[in-house]
Amino acid sequence: MNATAHIIDGKKVSAEVRAEIKTEVERLKSSGLVPGLATLLVGEDPASKIYVGSKHKACQEAGIVSFNHTLPKDADTETVFQKVQELNRDPKVHGILVQLPLPSQIDSEKILTAVDPNKDADGFHPTNLGRLISAKDMKEINALGIPIPCTPLGCMVLIEKTGVSLAGKNAVVVGRSLIVGKPVAALLLASHCTVTIAHSKTQNLPAVCREADVLVAAVGRAKMVEGSWIKEGAVVIDVGINRSAEGKIFGDVDFDSASAKAGWITPVPGGVGPMTIAMLLRNTVALAKKSHNARG
Ligand code: GUN
Secondary structure: OOOOOEEOOHHHHHHHHHHHHHHHHHHHHHOOOOOEEEEEEEOOOHHHHHHHHHHHHHHHHHOOEEEEEEEOOOOOHHHHHHHHHHHHHOOOOOEEEEOOOOOOOOOHHHHHHHOOHHHEOOOOOHHHHHHHHHOOOHHHHHHHOOOOOHHHHHHHHHHHHHOOOOOOOEEEEEOOOOOOHHHHHHHHHHOOOEEEEEOOOOOOHHHHHHOOOEEEEOOOOOOOEOHHHOOOOOEEEEOOOEEOOOOOEEOOEOHHHHHOOOOEEOOOOOOOHHHHHHHHHHHHHHHHHHHHHHHO
């Protein structure tokens, strides 16, 4: 008989991280540094509006000052580019977050590249992604203070909480997005895993997943990963947030069958989701400290 997996409680871990950040922000403020985050939302996408609203609320709770910039849905690339430049110049802004996806008429690559790499709260600037790939291991990534994309960083913090050591383990990432799949694969590699990135063209996906000691599902398809795809005792990280027609939220993993096989598993909701914002706050504070130190 299989034991039921341990649940990795993202809500609890996120609350702990946010409490630590709040204390750190108080300390920084008393020495004259007020960390600031600017968000830029283009258009009216309802989910994006909710996400951006949650980011401002979290900033407020942590004592981080936040600036909410919005542009109309028909804004052109040049207008968005100019707004990013303005935020780059603003000394009160230490972190910039351009909410994705941008409307289709916008050149997203041009906009993400316009963000000052030293204010890149999301870690999506090609320079920072390149530095992430170039770094030898996690120790170097941390020592260099490279901003790491928030959801992948949240996944790594949750994996760390299991106490499972990663060196030499097989990690399979299902999904190859810029926001999750590719950076989380880089982080697992920097943690000395043997990493496979699977995607929609991967052959025999269930067999690939069954090799995983660590499985990260980031595909955006409700309950796609079934219990029969999971290696006994694996660490399963479910990044999916899929809304049914009735408004119920499901992960990419079929929790009931998977939790009978896994050793550790994140629930949805209450797993990776709450970690993303906590990591955004962490990145913002780190960028603020770095800019302060650089100015001396
Ligand atoms: N859209 C979905 N996830 C993210 C994220 O982590 N950052 C930004 N900027 N946009 C997103």
